[in-house]
């Protein structure tokens with residue numbers, strides 16, 4: 001005598017990067033480069049040196065040649081850093097999260113209210129099963 005099939009249900013919410021985040025400037029995310037400035041050291045005469053000199057976002061620096069064939073670029077605070085494309089330069093865009101219910105491998109985005117109701121209903125059932133000893 002088996003129990004009727006009781007599907008495993010997962011509830012989660014998500015903020016996918018493509019629809020729920022936007023790129024934000026260094027000033028807004030207060031990245032370390034913007035707040036404190038930074039030093040970029042590259043080999044003299046290299047493509048990297050060229051890249052630093054002509055990077056569209058870098059504006060003000062002092063430079064210093066070092067032993068070992070390095071040139072150090074000292075960037076003062078308040079400038080757009082070289083990491084502005086990385087994930088720490090994104091912020092939530094204010095879109096409400098997606099509420100997702102997954103049953104037997106089938107994921108569906110459902111309304112928030114319904115998601116909460118179904119989640120609470122599921123938790124009540126789990127609690128009853130737990131109280132009667134499995």
Ligand SMILES: [Zn+2]
Pocket residue numbers: 025026031032033034080081082083084089
């Ligand atoms: Zn930055």
